[in-house]
Amino acid sequence: MSKILIRGAKVLGGEPQDVLIDGEIIERVGAGLPDDDALVVEAEGKVLLPGLVDLHTHLREPGREDSETVLTGTRAAASGGYTAVFAMANTFPVADTAGVVEQVYRLGQEHGYCDVQPIGAVTVGLEGKKLAELGAMHESAAGVTVFSDDGKCVDDAVMMRRALEYVKAFGGVVAQHAQEPRLTEGAQMNEGVVSAELGLGGWPAVAEESIIARDVLLAEHVGSRVHICHLSTAGSVEIVRWAKSRGIDVTAEVTPHHLLLTDELVRTYNPVYKVNPPLRTERDVLALREALADGTIDIVATDHAPHPHEDKDCEWGAAAMGMVGLETALSVVQETMVTTGLLDWAGVADRMSFKPAKIGRAAGHGRPVSAGEPANLTLVDTAYRGSVDPAGFASRSRNTPYEGRELPGRVTHTWLRGKATLVDGKLT
Missing domain, CATH: 3.20.20.140 (Metal-dependent hydrolases)
Known part of the structure; x- marks a missing residue:
């Protein structure tokens, strides 16, 4: 499915909005967007950032x-x-x-x-x-x-x-x-x-x-x-x-x-x-x-x-x-x-x-979350708080100074030019 609708996300921490991705590009940003047969990602309460x-x-x-x-x-x-x-x-x-x-x-x-x-x-x-x-x-x-x-x-x-x-x-x-x-x-x-x-x-x-x-x-x-x-x-x-x-x-x-x-x-x-x-x-x-x-x-x-x-x-x-x-x-x-x-x-x-x-000078990155921009995006559950467990890291190494420390926030989704690389906290 080439279209993805991120529903109800707080874009850059602001008011909740919907973000419609079509292919590699953000097609529309606004409230109450129709799903247009898109894959819907429910993002209420989460913060959407540029990648x-x-x-x-x-x-x-x-x-x-x-x-x-x-x-x-x-x-x-x-x-x-x-x-x-x-x-x-x-x-x-x-x-x-x-x-x-x-x-x-x-x-x-x-x-x-x-x-x-x-x-x-x-x-x-x-x-x-x-x-x-x-x-x-x-x-x-x-x-x-x-x-x-x-x-x-x-x-x-x-x-x-x-x-x-x-x-x-x-x-x-x-x-x-x-x-x-x-x-x-x-x-x-x-x-x-x-x-x-x-x-x-x-x-x-x-x-x-x-x-x-x-x-x-x-x-x-x-x-x-x-x-x-x-x-x-x-x-x-x-x-x-x-x-x-x-x-x-x-x-x-x-x-x-x-x-x-x-x-x-x-x-x-x-x-x-x-x-x-x-x-x-x-x-x-x-x-x-x-x-x-x-x-x-x-x-x-x-x-x-x-x-x-x-x-x-x-x-x-x-x-x-x-x-x-x-x-x-x-x-x-x-x-x-x-x-x-x-x-x-x-x-x-x-x-x-x-x-x-x-x-x-990273072309296509660090762009506003707005229509016409590349869909490089990160969705964050800012209300989450949990203990750091390096056993779950994707990195090959585990030398973190935060093992066992409680930290806030959890990235739930990452999109690279509209392609999901992380979904519900799991790598695709």
């Missing part, structure tokens, strides 16, 4: 299929309400050539659970010594516009300047993992009271803030776009706020886990809380929430970082850094931003769909 877009996902393929694949990662994305994800370049081999980004792009097309837009590496092998094939990746079938050495910082100022100059020619953006490596050697967690008490190597806020300060100045000098990955400190917020006040073309993201969790959790020595950048203080968490609400931080991005069991179920010092996040992101944002009154659902749509699609 979510994640600008920062690790799909691991090629090379680390033991932790995630494009198939399992996009299934996780659909489960979380995403219709498009941007796949980071730190694969094996690194996505630093047209051939590798095209491989990832085509795998996404084949599996069909969400659109996959590869992110190209800034430097060859993520080594920071030589620019990667930025132009060739942009001109490839994948049409790469976002470049990042995420997992590593482009710490050489000359290299960063050259990258910004290069991508300016085609309107690209460099997404920086802000971490001064010399200030974080041996770092295990946020530098502060807790690290001192636990005797773990501290990761100072200035290691992030100094790189952001340098890069916004470089972006201003070059007249290019820079995006700050997983911003995590109150000081970083102030630097980005200052840069925007000067008209510098900078955008920034925050992860769900940095909106909710603090370094106090590291007292458990549970490696599930080990992440890069590290969990920060309650003061930082509150500053990040306020910055997301007032627009200083533009978007929420998951930094979905799957790892196999053996890489996390070990002593803290040997454990890999990272958390899975695609399937819990919207619930954490509801808990930290909607329940607290800092954002309404229209604001959530802005930070998790409209703006990330604009930054990454």
Whole structure:
């Protein structure tokens, strides 16, 4: 059946409306629409959002299929309400050539659970010594516009300047993992009271803030776009706020886990809380929430970082850094931003769909829920509240920091260009 009628949904949290999908397109939006022999989805009390877009996902393929694949990662994305994800370049081999980004792009097309837009590496092998094939990746079938050495910082100022100059020619953006490596050697967690008490190597806020300060100045000098990955400190917020006040073309993201969790959790020595950048203080968490609400931080991005069991179920010092996040992101944002009154659902749509699609130039995504637009949609039961059970995840990995935690909201349906990828909470 090519027509679907979503009946009585609160579009972006507003008044209940019906949404009629015909094929890949939204045909009509309004109250009391006839079903026209369509498949009817009863959505009374639920919130309908544009399909979510994640600008920062690790799909691991090629090379680390033991932790995630494009198939399992996009299934996780659909489960979380995403219709498009941007796949980071730190694969094996690194996505630093047209051939590798095209491989990832085509795998996404084949599996069909969400659109996959590869992110190209800034430097060859993520080594920071030589620019990667930025132009060739942009001109490839994948049409790469976002470049990042995420997992590593482009710490050489000359290299960063050259990258910004290069991508300016085609309107690209460099997404920086802000971490001064010399200030974080041996770092295990946020530098502060807790690290001192636990005797773990501290990761100072200035290691992030100094790189952001340098890069916004470089972006201003070059007249290019820079995006700050997983911003995590109150000081970083102030630097980005200052840069925007000067008209510098900078955008920034925050992860769900940095909106909710603090370094106090590291007292458990549970490696599930080990992440890069590290969990920060309650003061930082509150500053990040306020910055997301007032627009200083533009978007929420998951930094979905799957790892196999053996890489996390070990002593803290040997454990890999990272958390899975695609399937819990919207619930954490509801808990930290909607329940607290800092954002309404229209604001959530802005930070998790409209703006990330604009930054990454994801064609057909982040569009209004209106007639004539692609039917990329997410239906959310916002009244639901339940305990997180990673055993039910679609992701191949289970390294979630929320196991057993009660969170609100549940994605019940996801549509990618009118095709249901999730129905009643189950993948199609």
